[in-house]
Amino acid sequence: MNRQSPPAEPAAGTGLPEPFAGWFAARGWRPRPHQIELLARVSAGASALLIAPTGAGKTLAGFLPSLVDLATRPKRRPGMPARGVHTLYISPLKALAVDIERNLARPVADMALPVAIETRTGDTPTHKRQRQKHAPPDILLTTPEQLALLIAAPDAGRFFADLKFVVLDELHSLVTSKRGHLLALGLARLRRLRPELRALGLSATVAEPDALRRWLVGQNPPGAMADIVTVAGGARPHITILETEDRVPWSGHSARYAVPAVYEAIRAHRTTLLFVNTRSQAELLFGALWRVNDDNLPIALHHGSLDVAQRRRVEKAMETNSLRAVVATSTLDLGIDWGDVDLVVHVGAPKGASRLAQRIGRSNHRMDEPSRAILVPANRFEVMECRAALEANYLGAQDTPPLVDGALDVLAQHVLGSACAAPFAADALYEEVRSAAPYAGLERATFDRVVDFVATGGYALKTYERYARIRRARDGRWRIAHPRVAQQYRLNVGTIVEAPMLNVRYVRAGRGVAGRGGPVLGKVEESFLEALAPGDTFLFAGKVLRLEGIRENEAFVSNAAGSDALVPAYAGGKFPLSTYLADQVRGMLADPARWTALPDQVAEWLAIQAQKSVVPARGDLLVETFPRGDRHYMVAYPFEGRLAHQTLGMLLTRRLERAGARPLGFVASDYAIAVWGLRDIGRMARTGALGLDRLFDEDMLGDDLEAWLADSWLLKRTFRACALISGLIEKRHPGQEKTGRQVTVSADLIYDVLRTHEPDHILLQATRADAATGLLDVRRLGEMLSRIRGRIVHKHLDRISPLAVPIMLEIGREPVPGDAGEALLGEAADSLIEEAMGREGAQ
Amino acid sequence: MSAERIAARRITIAGERALCDHRGALVFPEIGLLAVSDLHLEKGSSFARRRSFLPPYDTAATLDRLAAVIAAHDPAIVVSLGDSFHDGGGAARMPAVYRERLLALMAGRDWYWIAGNHDPEAPADLPGRTAAELAIGSLLFRHEPQRGAAAGEIAGHLHPGARIVRRGRSVRRACFACDGQRLIMPAFGALTGTLNVLDRAYAGLFSRDSLTAYMLGADRVYPIAGSLLAPA
Missing domain, CATH: 1.10.10 (Arc Repressor Mutant, subunit A)
Structure with a gap:
């Protein structure tokens, strides 16, 4: 609101009624064309979608129609019944609602508009919520969950009797999730209660705006669409890829090599926002920066698992510009104002062109100045990915995920x-x-x-x-x-199913779980702590911590400064490479003319690959086989993202097993998949004992998938979410249960019983549909298999190829995936015998 | 031993030889006795009374498993060690088809219903003898383990489970918990969860150095020393 660009001309003749025209003029501002156009369309009775980049004055545009309508509304005379909510604003974040309340308050006060604005979120005290029910504000700022509760109340019809507008902020991020499905159903109800209701969607640039236009209006007739107002992109962002003399690593995600250069960039700017893709990357980068922080610059850490109070402190410090840098995960992705950020550094590949554009929009949060950003690839494939993303961003390419059917x-x-x-x-x-x-x-x-x-x-x-x-x-x-x-x-109510989390609480070293302990540092997934034993160390909240023990829903930790942290593979929060970007990377790989845009060491790497093996054409799937040590390896390069590759790996090992290739394991990255086994897979392929076309046939998505899915923990996890959302099992509430484990266990047991006795149950159907687009990415795997049919290029080598090095380095870093529980139990039992611990057991 | 794939593992409790079946039953071959604990039959319908609709197939699943262990060991005596039904009304609520199946399993055997906290009364309209405790030789069968009990106590109630952590992965299973003198049985019912044997609820029942968790695998039982177990 306070970020309007300075005027070029006086504000006369803007088409705005008073007092709005005067308000703009008094500030020396001039309304932007899209604000006027949106006002005109909505005032004429239409619903509309506004697509605009960050900093374009989207919020004011979204509220202008209702503010104008409210300003011209006849005054309520004493004795008239209280009026209901006039405008409903829905955002995905509570914080955003609070932010908007603050930003709207100013123009409303300046113009002395008779408009009451209030928020209603999960944090709103009960007495205020009750008061809002009989004396509602004119503009209510809320979340999808609160809307679900409001429409489920018996007085919903009365409460919404005066509703004229609903403003949906950050619509692009809402619609892709189950929250979006819940909101779509809520909106349908509002339309039934108020057929004249106008919906205004505010969105960043998306790949398929028509999908959002349909989303905003009732689908009767089918395919009906809201109007659309598009704001062209602002100044072209200034993006570079970090240039460094240091060697870019073959694999890994830490980008440790780049830390000195990143630190120099922070020193050279006012405020730097550093984005990473996962929480553990954030912790690593934060630690590494502080190790070289000789100037003691104020550098902070912000991610979703940290204690709320800690996060608020960082946010406050950002607003007052008292920080020089913040290392953040996706918690800062959405459109909140963050002070004067003049540089965004993206460490690790952005995984999607749209995500990159969003994050870069965080710097110089005003449309007419170019954003500055530096991309820091963590390994050689990421160099190509960053290059591709950079070109995509310049071209304005979009790769937001397609909308899926309602769950x-x-x-x-x-x-x-x-x-x-x-x-x-x-x-x-x-x-x-x-x-x-x-x-x-x-x-x-x-x-x-x-x-x-x-x-x-x-x-x-x-x-x-x-x-x-x-x-x-x-x-x-x-x-x-x-x-x-x-x-x-x-x-x-609600669709956000959080993984069971444990509080991380400080105690003095050696105290174990006795006593009450110190402050809470934040929350960590139970599944992550499961793999740790007391005494193990890990990075959290920027500190090296030692696990002392777990009691009920708390993990007790002590300071382990000075020791090396065991940094575990944290699976959550990793975005898979987007389909669009994957295609760009394949295109870059296939075209040697484009390698000149890459750093020398990366271009050289690809050139040697071309000599020693082959560089696949854009539409081909390269499959390399080679021996190494006493194993035989098969490496394929589909570039379809880690989730789809993991599913592919599970299915390929099943098929290789059947073909007698005796596979032992596999590892998947965003770019490639490596399978290894005891028999020479390459030789089997050449002699025709194993047809690669058969091996990669689409029919693997039939019976093999079903058979594997049946026992997969991935499906159990998906089922648990469906069971909670659908109300089959109840959410836990504070004090009801000690930990999430009881729910996890019983959801698994329910799943087993249901799958055995009623495999067609509607909830299993919902679970399979979720898994297909979610954790398993079956849809994408299917598209890939169909794309590469008849286009498999097999190269049998006598040694590892340059392109295979990154994925081969991943082997052993991640535990072998799959359901290896029995094998581990067997090992543990064997070691028991080795230790001669068996008393009555061993006969 | 490690390579030997026997479904049931031989152990001794207070000098009595017994078999731990990987499906969760305890067998004393010399007595011809099979014990199961915490069947929690009709748990699904018990939840349904509170409008929480767990699948109504748990009784069928539990009876399938019970039929399998009875067929495998053909015991003369069967002891159901308490919490046989999830609540006092469970036996009365049980659909006729399941009642028939249970009666068929009971036919020709001495059947003992030990009282549990979920089902302190005898199950309605079912044969079999009801008891708070059952002593056979040096063995004493009761639902809730007692602190300071004599050697030979076989109990249930706690739904023991154990967890190991290896190579960054965690495996959790139901288990028999035994220190050579006393034993706590895993829950047998299809919808029963577990409580880690290192939980405070087990304090005073075993010492960790003498505890072995016999973890239930897909086709065998894995004995794991207490010292190798991870807390919940």
């Missing part, structure tokens, strides 16, 4: 919420649900099964009828069976 577990939650609000008729609710774009293709039979699931669990065995949560009354409408059902619903 059934979210629908189940919404169906229950609908019954909590008022009895519903299945026909009417079905039509309403289908008006939401993500559910436009929902079949009636599926909808009915979801309703059945909500009522009694949806089992083929009808044993739970008498305990139903919702029942069909004589008038044919569904209503909740007991007020307690509504209570249950309110406690479990």
Whole structure:
């Protein structure tokens, strides 16, 4: 709001009514064309999507139509009933809602508009929420979860009776998740309550704006779209790839080689924002920077696992420009104002061109000045990826993920919420649900099964009828069976399923878990701590910590400064390489003319690859085989991202096993996959004992996938999320259970029982659909297999090729994936015998 | 020993020879006795009463497994060591088809229902003898393990599980917990979770140096010394 560009001309004749025209003029500002255009379209009754880069005055544009409408509204005279909410603003972040409240307050106060603005989030105290129910503000700033709660209340119709506008901020980030599905269903309800409702979506640049335009309006007729107003990109960002004399490593993600150069860049700028892709990278970089921080520059750390108070302190310090640098993960991705950042450094490859553009937008947060950014590739493949991303950003390429069909577990939650609000008729609710774009293709039979699931669990065995949560009354409408059902619903609303987390609490070294301990440093995934034993060290909150022990939901740690941290592979938060960028990297690899844009050592690496093996054409899949030590290796380069490669690895090893190649393991990166075994896979391929075309045939996504999935922990984890969102199991609340383990275990047990006895259950169906686009990335794997059909280039070598070095260096770094539990138990039992610990056991 | 793939592992408890079956049953071949603990039958329908719709197939799954161990060991005596039903109404609620299956398993055997905290009363309309405790030779079967109990106590109730950490990976399984003198049985029911044997709830029952966790594998039992176990 306070970041309007200085005017070139006076503000006269802007097409704005008073007092707005005067307000702009008094500031020497002039409204931007997109602000006027959006106002005109929305005032004419349309819903609209505004696509604009960061710093374009998006927020003010989004609120202008409702502020203008509110300013011209007749005054409420004493005795008239209180008016309901006029404008609803929904953002993905609580912090963003608070930020907007502050930013809107100024123009509203300046113009003395009779407008009350309030936030309503999970942090809003109960008394304020209750007061808001009978004396609502004109503009309510809230989150998707709060909207779900508001529409599930019996008084929803009255509460929203005066609603005219809904403003959806950061729409591009909301729509790709289950939160977006929940929000789409909420919006469909609002449209039913208020058919004249106008929706305004505010979005960064996306690959397919039409998908968002459909999302904003009811899909009756199918394919209906909101208007669109697009703001062309601002000044072209100034991006460079870090040039260094130091050797770029073959593999790894730490970018340690670049730390001195990054430090120099921080020294040369006012405030630097350093983005990394994972929490452990953030911790590593932060530690490395402080080791070379001879000037004692104020450098801070910010990631989602740190204690909230700690994060707020960093954010405050950013606002007051008292920091020189912040190392951050995706927690800072979204559009909050962060003081005067004049440089963004991206360590590690950005993994997607759109993500890079978003992050770079954080520097010089105003549209007319160029952003400055430096990319720091952590290894040689990342050099190519950074190069490709850089070219993509210059071209304005976009690779936001495509929208997926609405999830059934979210629908189940919404169906229950609908019954909590008022009895519903299945026909009417079905039509309403289908008006939401993500559910436009929902079949009636599926909808009915979801309703059945909500009522009694949806089992083929009808044993739970008498305990139903919702029942069909004589008038044919569904209503909740007991007020307690509504209570249950309110406690479990939302789609954010967090991995079970443990508090990390300080104690004095050697105290173990006795005593009360010191301050909490933050939270860490339980699954991460599982792999540690007491005495192990790890990096967290910028410190080397030693695990002293775990008690209930707390991990007790002590300071282990001076010792080496065991930095574990942290899987969460890694973005897979985007399809678009992968294609760019393949294109760059295939075209030697473009290698000149790469650093010499990388270009040389590719040239030697061309001599020793072959450099694959853009559409080909190169498969290399070679012996090394007493193993035989097969390395393939699909460039489809780690998730799809992991799935491919599981399926390939199954097939190789069947073909008698005796595979022993595999490792996957964003770029390549290596499988090793006891038999000569290359020779088998050449003699025809093993057809590579057969090996990589798309039919692996059939039975092999099913068989593997059945026992995969990935599917169990996905199932747990579906079970929580759909309400099959309840979320934990503070004090109810000691740790998340009980839920994890029982979700796994439920999964096993369900899979054995009712494999077609609607929740298993939802789980498989999630896994296909989520952790397994089956969709992308399928597209790849179809792309490379008949285009496999096999190269049998007598030794490792240059291109294979990075993936080969990953071997042994990550534990062999898969469900190796039995093997580990066997080992542990064997070592028991070695230690002659078996007393009565060994016979 | 390590290479020997036997489904059941031989142990001795207070001098009595026994087999730990990898499915979670304890067998005394010389007595012809098979013990299972914490079946928690009708747990699904118990949750359903509170409108939490767990799959209604847990009873079927548990009975399948029970039928398998009974067929494998053909015991003359079966001891169900308490919490046989998830709640007092479980036996009455059990669908007729499952009741028939259970009756068929019981036919021709001495069947003891030991009282548990979930099911202190005898299961409704089912044959078999009901007892708070059962003593056979030097063995004493009861639901809840007692601190300071004599050697030979066979109990359940705690749902013991154990965890090992190796090569950066963690494996958790249900287990028999035994120190050579006393034993706590794993929960047998399909929807039963576990409680780590190093949890405070086990304090005073075993000392960690003398404890072995017999962890249940897919086709065998893995004996792991207490010193190698990881806490929860």
